[in-house]
Amino acid sequence: MSSTEEKYPGNFIRNIIAEDVSNGKNEGQVVTRFPPEPNGYLHIGHAKAICLSFGMAEEFSGATNLRFDDTNPLKESAEFKEAIKKDIAWLGFQWKEEKNASDYFEQLYQFAERLIQENKAYVDSLSADELREHRGTLTKPGKDSPYRSRTPEENLDLFRRMRSGEFADGEHILRLKIDMASPNINMRDPAIYRIRHVIHHQTGDEWCIYPMYDYTHCLSDSLEGITHSLCDLSFEDHRPLYDWVLDQLAMNCRPQQIEFSRLNLQYTVMSKRKLKQLVEDNLVDGWDDPRLPTIAGLRRRGYTSHSIRDFCRRIGVTKSDNNVELALLQSCIREDLEDSAPRVMGVLNPIKVVIENYPEGQEEELTVANHPKIEELGSRKLIFTREAYIDREDFREEANRKYKRLVLGGEVRLRYGYVIKANEVTKDEQGEIVEIRCTYDPDTLGKNPEGRKVRGVIHWVSASKGLAAEIHVYDPLFTVDFPDADERDYHELMNPESLTIHQGFVERGLGEATLEQRFQFEREGYFCLDSKHSTADAPVFNRIVGLRDTWAKIEKAGS
RNA sequence: UGGGGUGUCGCCAAGUCGGUAAGGCACAAGGUUUUGAUCCUUGCAUGCGCAGGUUCGAGUCCUGCCACCCCAGCCA
Numbered sequence: 001m002s003s004t005e006e007k008y009p010g011n012f013i014r015n016i017i018a019e020d021v022s023n024g025k026n027e028g029q030v031v032t033r034f035p036p037e038p039n040g041y042l043h044i045g046h047a048k049a050i051c052l053s054f055g056m057a058e059e060f061s062g063a064t065n066l067r068f069d070d071t072n073p074l075k076e077s078a079e080f081k082e083a084i085k086k087d088i089a090w091l092g093f094q095w096k097e098e099k100n101a102s103d104y105f106e107q108l109y110q111f112a113e114r115l116i117q118e119n120k121a122y123v124d125s126l127s128a129d130e131l132r133e134h135r136g137t138l139t140k141p142g143k144d145s146p147y148r149s150r151t152p153e154e155n156l157d158l159f160r161r162m163r164s165g166e167f168a169d170g171e172h173i174l175r176l177k178i179d180m181a182s183p184n185i186n187m188r189d190p191a192i193y194r195i196r197h198v199i200h201h202q203t204g205d206e207w208c209i210y211p212m213y214d215y216t217h218c219l220s221d222s223l224e225g226i227t228h229s230l231c232d233l234s235f236e237d238h239r240p241l242y243d244w245v246l247d248q249l250a251m252n253c254r255p256q257q258i259e260f261s262r263l264n265l266q267y268t269v270m271s272k273r274k275l276k277q278l279v280e281d282n283l284v285d286g287w288d289d290p291r292l293p294t295i296a297g298l299r300r301r302g303y304t305s306h307s308i309r310d311f312c313r314r315i316g317v318t319k320s321d322n323n324v325e326l327a328l329l330q331s332c333i334r335e336d337l338e339d340s341a342p343r344v345m346g347v348l349n350p351i352k353v354v355i356e357n358y359p360e361g362q363e364e365e366l367t368v369a370n371h372p373k374i375e376e377l378g379s380r381k382l383i384f385t386r387e388a389y390i391d392r393e394d395f396r397e398e399a400n401r402k403y404k405r406l407v408l409g410g411e412v413r414l415r416y417g418y419v420i421k422a423n424e425v426t427k428d429e430q431g432e433i434v435e436i437r438c439t440y441d442p443d444t445l446g447k448n449p450e451g452r453k454v455r456g457v458i459h460w461v462s463a464s465k466g467l468a469a470e471i472h473v474y475d476p477l478f479t480v481d482f483p484d485a486d487e488r489d490y491h492e493l494m495n496p497e498s499l500t501i502h503q504g505f506v507e508r509g510l511g512e513a514t515l516e517q518r519f520q521f522e523r524e525g526y527f528c529l530d531s532k533h534s535t536a537d538a539p540v541f542n543r544i545v546g547l548r549d550t551w552a553k554i555e556k557a558g559s
Numbered sequence: 560u561g562g563g564g565u566g567u568c569g570c571c572a573a574g575u576c577g578g579u580a581a582g583g584c585a586c587a588a589g590g591u592u593u594u595g596a597u598c599c600u601u602g603c604a605u606g607c608g609c610a611g612g613u614u615c616g617a618g619u620c621c622u623g624c625c626a627c628c629c630c631a632g633c634c635a
Contacts, residue, residue, distance in 0.1 A: 009572050009582075037635055072634060128633060137631055139561045173633050183562045185631050194633040213635050237563050237630055261565085261628090272635095314583060316572050318565090321628055325570045328584050338597060345594095372597075404595070413593055448593085457593045522594045551595040 011317035013258055014056065017228055020256075021060055026227040030062030033226050034088070034095070035217065037069045038080035038201075040272040041287040041294045042087045044308065044329075045263040051312035052260070053230050054093040065224055066095035070102050071216050073200040081201075083287070087295035091305045097224075101216050102202040104223055108211045109163065111219060111249055112174060112193060116155045120248050121192065122148055123158040124175050131173075134180070135188055141181035142188045148177065162195055165208045169195050176215070178244065186241050190214055218242040219251070226255040232262040233319060260317045266326045267476035268293045269483050274490060283494065284477070288532070290542050291477045291498050301474065302518055302528035302544030307333040323482065330545045337518055337526045337544070342370040342377050345415065345459040346506040346521035346541070348471050350389035352463060355420060357439045358386040363465075366445075368416045380509055384417050387463035389505050394458040395436055397425065402554065404456040406436070411449075412456040415522060419444040419454050459522045466505040470540045472530060473500045510539065518544065 021028050032053040036042065042050075057064040066088065070076050088095070115121035124147045126134060136142030150158070155174075162172055174193035182188050192215035197208045218241075221229045235242075236259045246254055262270070269275060270293060278284045278292070287294055290301035298308060311332040315324055364384040371377040394405040394412075406412040411421045420438040428434050441449055448454065461467075479495045480486055486493055506521070513519070518528045525546035534540040 007583075010574095011572090015575095035635090039635085069635065075634075124633095131633075132631075135631060137561085140631095141561085142631090170633065175633095185562075187562095188631085191633050196633085210633095212633080217635085233564070234629060235635090239563095259564090266570090314571075316583095318572075320565050320572090322571065325584070328571070331584055334596090343594075372592085372594075402595095415593065417593095419593095446593090454593085456595085459594075520594085520596085523596070524594090525596095547594075547596050549595075554595075 008313040009316040011260075012319075013052065013228075013230060013260060013317055014059070016256075016258060017056055017060060020227070029227055030057055030060040031065070031225055031227045032057045032062065032230060033065045033067050033221065033224065035067045035069045035101075035220075035231075036084050037072070037075070038077060038084060039072070039075040040080060040276050041083055041296055043270055043272075043275065043295065044265060044293045044298065044311075045270045047091060047295060047308050048263045048312045048315065048317075049230065049232070050088060050091060050093060051309055052317055054095075055313075056228065056230070062227070063096035064093070065097045065099055065226070067099040067101060067220060067224070069213070069217065070100050070200070070202060071210055071213060073196060073198050073210065076201060078201045083296065087299075090299060091295065091308065099220070099224065100202050101211075101220050102200060104216070104220055105203060105207055105211070107223065108216060108219060109209075112159065112211070112215075113156060115176070115248060116159055116174075117152050118248070119152050119177065121155070121174055121176050122150050123155045123162070123172050124148070124189075124191075125172050128170065131191075135185065136180070138185065142185075144180050145175075145189070148180075148189070159193075162193070162209050163207075165197070167195055169197055171195060174209075176241075176245070178241075184237055184240060186214070186238050187244070190241060214238055214241050215245060218245050218255070218257075219249070221255040221257075222246055222251040222253045225253050229255045229257045231257060231259055233259045234262075235259055259319065261319050261321060263315065264321070264323050264482065264484070265293060265329065266323065266481040267478050267483075269478070269490070271484060274484070277490075278477075283491075285532070290472070290530070291474050300531050300542070302526065302542055303333050304336050304518070307336040310336065326476070333526070333545050334548070337520065339371075339374060341518045341520045341526055343372070343520045343522050344370075344380075344507050344510060345382075345461055346469070346471065346504060346510070346524060346527065347389045347391050347459065347461050347466075348473070348502040348504045348521075348524065349392040350461075350503075350505055351392045351395060351433060352435045353388050353390050353420070353438055353460070354435055355386050355388075355418075355438050355440045356423075360386055362386065366416050380507075382416060382507065383462050383465040384414075385462045385464050388414065388460040389463055389466065390414075390436075390458055390460045392433075395422065395433070397433075402558070405458050406456065411441075411452075411454045412458055413444070413454050414460045415457050417445065417460070418442070419449055459524070461505040461507060463505075465508055467508050467511050467539070469504055469506045469510070470533075470538065471502040471504045471506075471527070471543065472540065473502060473543045474498060475500070506539070506541070510541075513539070520547075523547065 054064045173191045175189045178187045288296035288300045366382045397408045418440040420440045425433045426435045477498045483493045526544040527541045530540040530542045
């Protein structure tokens with residue numbers, strides 16, 4: 001095991017697979033699959049599953065198929081398929097084959113006829129309500145449908161007529177004949193085909209009966225030669241059914257279904273239903289809203305695929321319920337960007353500083369490093385001028401010793417530039433400071449002043465040489481750590497301040513920024529252009545994540 | 560009152576044959592620093608849901624409890 005792998009926890013699935021491989025099971029082959037339903041966008045929970053399934057195959061020199069679980073045409077679309085493919089590719093994974101469950105519709109149908117002929121499936125004509133009544137409850141066994149005793153001949157005739165479109169939606173279903181008294185509800189003669197006279201995005205109007213998940217998934221896995229079928233814990237109860245179907249059909253490829261717990265991340269929702277609701281109710285800016293935990297949202301926010309993969313490996317894979325803190329995800333992106341993002345300066349809440357003893361019209365070119373430690377990141381030129389913007393947070397008319405930024409009568413260094421001293425402020429009618437009038441010490445460029453210590457360094461942008469930019473700062477979409485678990489309506493839980501828009505200024509050089517680039521705005525955080533709203537003459541930056549902020553903690557503790 | 564799961568530090572999570580509790584995040588305290596960032600150092604479970612038992616020795620085995628999660632779609 002390499003040193004990079006030691007950083008991550010092992011997991012029980014890898015152990016199982018490793019043992020299978022060493023035992024020569026499946027001739028030592030590992031074939032996995034990722035089976036999304038094309039009814040929405042992928043989110044970070046899916047990323048966990050993707051990293052696992054693709055990761056295991058990669059680790060054991062196997063392969064992973066991408067298979068769209070498109071058995072419910074009512075909810076699915078080809079647009080979602082494309083979005084899903086883009087996200088997986090962006091995460092950095094390559095699937096061996098792209099499949100659709102619908103590719104197997106004909107084979108699935110033939111298998112169903114066989115089950116009927118062998119008296120292992122029957123056409124039921126109960127209504128949905130009656131079906132529910134017959135199913136029993138968690139504690140009470142179900143009872144047989146009166147149609148359960150139909151002969152194979154009768155069933156075959158009915159099933160063929162279902163296929164040919166003779167019946168309306170809901171008139172009949174095909175059920176497996178297992179055991180209505182089973183303590184496992186999934187085994188109480190589950191429905192495997194229903195009638196739906198709808199157009200399917202892949203098969204068009206070829207079918208009006210559609211197979212259901214439990215029946216489709218295991219057979220698709222088997223047909224593709226999947227060795228390890230990894231899914232979330234909610235399918236654990238379905239495993240007996242998965243195995244039952246493959247047993248009855250005597251399939252020679254017998255994939256092993258292994259379940260793991262899905263990811264829960266603080267301050268966000270992970271259910272596709274809720275994400276879809278947020279998008280459709282226009283409560284967010286599309287599926288790729290930077291506040292969403294969707295892959296597209298994280299991408300637009302500026303998260304790197306590397307950081308997401310790192311996160312997925314750090315959280316591990318187990319069967320226990322988990323509540324992962326947002327801090328872990330943030331730590332992953334900070335770690336990735338710390339060494340790769342060039343440093344620049346940007347002011348989010350501008351307030352003007354005028355250096356009165358700096359000659360009007362004078363400009364000085366400063367050559368500054370793009371990274372404090374990594375020389376390969378090069379350098380750039382900044383222009384120092386008489387007027388600059390600093391952040392309102394970096395100035396106080398008065399403050400205690402702990403505050404080491406600009407205070408009236410005190411000194412601070414403008415990062416990479418001179419030490420300035422604040423002499424007076426001018427305010428508007430509302431008492432709001434509009435300008436800070438300063439003087440500078442000409443002998444402090446690149447060196448400390450004689451005989452006194454300047455404790456603070458703040459960032460700035462030249463007023464005349466900077467670039468106006470809109471800067472979007474994000475906070476969690478929800479105010480509670482686990483909105484999914486909250487009984488209140490999600491509208492009540494939404495954070496009204498999840499997006500703050502700043503009209504700020506950035507270094508002129510950022511005018512050439514590309515969508516792929518990420519920067520550290522010094523002392524603020526990591527930023528990138530917003531792929532949706534940024535334009536050449538009106539740049540919009542997204543804050544990916546703030547820097548660790550010890551000062552905020554000190555302040556909070558002091559108040 | 561049915562079935563299936565899970566319970567190791569605030570969060571995530573390692574923990575082969577029982578041998579005397581990894582690591583990451585977070586947090587705290589120092590040091591370096593023209594980013595209150597980074598980096599470095601140090602600290603952070605006599606304890607593994609609880610109670611018994613077996614054993615020289617148990618997070619790991621046995622018994623009994625308790626808590627939490629999932630399942631009653633012609634969704635996946």
